Amino acid sequence: MKPIEERILLYSELSPEERSEVDAYVASHPELSELLEGVRAFENLVKEAQAFAGQPPGDSVLAYYVATRLLERHPMPEGLRGVFARLEAALENDAALRERYGIFERRMRELEAASDAVAQFERLAGYTLEPPGEGERPPALHPSKPRRMADRASRRPARLFRTARLPARWAMAASLALVALYGVLFVISEASRPALDRSLHLDEDAGAFNGLHVRSGNGGFMTGPADSLYFRAMDALGEARTSTLGLFPHYDAERLREAAGYLKKVVEMEEPNTFLYLEAQFFLGKIYLAQGNLPEAEAAFEAVVSGQGSRMDEAREMLRRLRASSARGAP
């Protein structure tokens, strides 16, 4: 390799004066310009990677984290785990960063809500998606004939029943009767609950929260005193709902009171309209609703909407239902 080529390859290591000399040389020897451009392009890539992985975390890694963290059906590549772990550590200590995280997440949710990825993919690819399989099995995709497939599926139980032996037929009939009985009880159970109660889903929200808490490891990035109270509130909410085989559910009043107590403390400790403040208000609104305290529920949901919390859309929907219910004169 010629000395000048050696210098070009080490371009980023040169002093400004040395670089000027190389630039001047290459300007008069255009056959070397491609080599120099390649070296500069590589340095640009390195800078981009370092900007992504470096500290303090910038918007690009924050956006990447927001858009990637739910894609955890398969193990994430090792190279990203370290970067995300550092970002989570920064989020623990940086309220402004958490705030920005919330803004990104809200925008992404708006974008996603305005667009159906499955429908778009199926249109572009020319085939439909079935529910995903387990493990490494390739996806089951097939040409778009959904109606014919649905017809085949609906005929399958009847054919099975006709072709089964007598004892098997009795067993199948008993199973079907049980399923039908459960369906009737479920309908009665749901119908016996007030409309607002059906929209609470307190245990599901809290359960989802706890799932993420475990997944993020070492407490995620919520470890302050208010965060700790919030975790306790979520635990209490997760245990508040009881039911028998999913029928006639109700909420344990004591656990709801306990969760509300924690969340009120969080609201007191946090600055208004911060991320945790608004989350606490949202769950307080749901608890008040479960307790039949509609004015307080309305105030809490209004706080979430006016503060543009990450659950603003859900809070707005709860307000709509609450007001519709009030207009009809029943909770």
Added chain:
Amino acid sequence: MIPSQALRSLDAVASHLPFHLNDIVRANEAFRRWCEDKADPSRRIMDLWTYCYVRRYYLLKFMRDPGYHASDFDTLVESTYQKIERSRDRLDCDAPFASWVSVICKNTYLNYVTRRRKHLSIDDPDRTVPLVYHEPYDRGMILLAILGAIERLPPSLQEVATLRFVEGLSYPEIGAATDKELPIIRAYVNKARRRLQADPALRALMEEEEV
């Protein structure tokens, strides 16, 4: 952190992938398999990865700025996907497909930003304001590509290369971390740099032309 439902739509597609969306090694393998056998199962995996990657690329740009028109989002995803679908036949089977897709996204995004440089201000409908421009590269993809290329280096060069090109440490800092003399570190870094600059996956990311 409260769980997000924001990716429900993308995740509904990505959950069909047999590997993580960020696993560019597997994405390249999927392309090579399809290129060699042209069979439907191979094509499906490649289609899925391509769509999810393109969609997430634009999510990353659009979520950072409300100045971007949400109505443009679907159009950009669609046009980029179709561009890739039209052109992928021309690639060699061993081509670094993921890097190539990333470059197409980058170039399409740059075209979009250039075209839509001005948009109406809400405060004053007669006034135009610049469309905010974000870095066109997929930095996460670049980081993974560099880490992948470092893994292909001889083991003796890998640690120094990671400290220099990923962590961005100076020579004295690398010396302190590895207990090696500065001349040795300099020689290792230079050897690693030459090899990395020639790595096909990184070269594909450096390409400005799409095909």
